[in-house]
Amino acid sequence: MIFNKNNNGSRELRELTGNYYATNDFSKITGEINAATDEIIELISQPVYATIEGYYKSDASDQADIIRKLQRPIALLATLRLYQKNDLSHEDSGRKVKLDQDNEKLPWQWQLDRDDAIHLEEYYKAVDILIRALNSSDIQQWKSSKAYKQSQQLIIRNGESFESYFPIQRSERTYLLLVPFIREVQKLQVERAYGAGWSALLTEDNDDETAAHYAACKAVALLAMSTALRRNQLQLIPAGVIRTYVAESGAMNSTPATLADIRLLAEWMADDAATWIDEMKRARDGATVERNIMPNNDPRNKFMRL
Template structure:
């Protein structure tokens, strides 16, 4: 692992206690590491791991190779942050009670301590979850900007390059997702599914030529309006599918605005009820259908014009099989 001590967790999260036994959180660190590896690919992780020597006792920080390049050092830090925040978050959630041979217990000093209210715990969980997501977004943005060979050749990146919306920035242009790379790669299978079905059907014979030109970054100027309409419909249909299938916690904070209760209390900002989300998804689908109609209309209006004489058969009277 590329995090091997409580001191590192403290430095990265700002909240984890340095005196905590690292072995108690090591499993969470390992699980978060595996989640990041699934996202960015094993090659990216191995590149960072190659310059890092873990702590032997979990009490002192691991060391970084003296000859490590600035790029590799930056990669290591960008990978460590979401792993540390995610692991600490999971640890806090599972550390509310202690476990022994008799039952689960809450051990506090009743003279100077008290348990947090549930709404406090919920707020704290949300804050840690959002911070973990933003750290992952930061990692993906850095990888996209740096364009490391291992990232460009990863399965995730190769799959994204085959889509009309190949990255976070392209999605952001057509639907605001708070520049969340984590959200983009979470819904990438949805993008591929919508593109294979609804988009292919709407584009018809224009589908493969337009996709090939887009991948080659050589879309003719005359086809750019069609590309824009295609990306718009693709983004809207993907968001509608995400609202139906994903947990509200996965969505970027700016995607679904919080509802304000009538009274300004601690619960004044609430998660939108499922019925409201369902209606919102229907609105997106309607907007997407309008975009698909615009694609069909554009293709119809830009069909090549034919001379009727070119469509009629040409009979040559000099040939014996011609008839008058």
């Protein structure tokens, strides 16, 4: 465990989260810490976690920054789950609510939901910071991890790059979860549509990219998001992305997105991707003729249906 050195776990959680009492019994949260650690390990791999945990146990002062970046998302998720479970106490005679009637009031459900959402958003941001730090680090266990090696074989290699083609709030966590969909649509659709020369296209980067590279990346990003939505992987989609698109049709931003909204959004993305695949082919072939996207309103080209 990457906490509780010198029996100082509760104080560490206090410093990392800002809302955990340093006087709390640390043993009550160890189960949640272990569960949160397992979720982080799924993203960054066991060897990476073990390496940073080794830094922590050996008091490697030069690695204090990456240690803290790994501790923070674990601490945020563990404390959130502890708070959710502690809304009610569990006793032999049943579940109870213990409340000081003179000084305390029960929160409304909307307040609990908002608090949960804030904590989750902080957790997601902390995970993004951790992954960006790993990407720029010299930790070889990360460079040799399956997630990192797979991402380097793709035309879009990280969340920051993905953001320039589709808004995911620069979420590295979302990008890693989308990697299977990116691999699928790149291999089965975009690469096949491009044909010979795809390997050369992969060597380009965002700083000096051709029109074909830009169009290919747009198509991959849109198709990956559309595929994730169609398969009901809604937990991959950052908050506000669906509402931002659906709001253009006149829906209220505060209204939850329905399944019909989500299907419509997936269709829009797939249609947009088809357009970008066409643009990719034109750029590949060196087409210079501008496409006329306006309808031909020649007065001789009119008809009426009764």
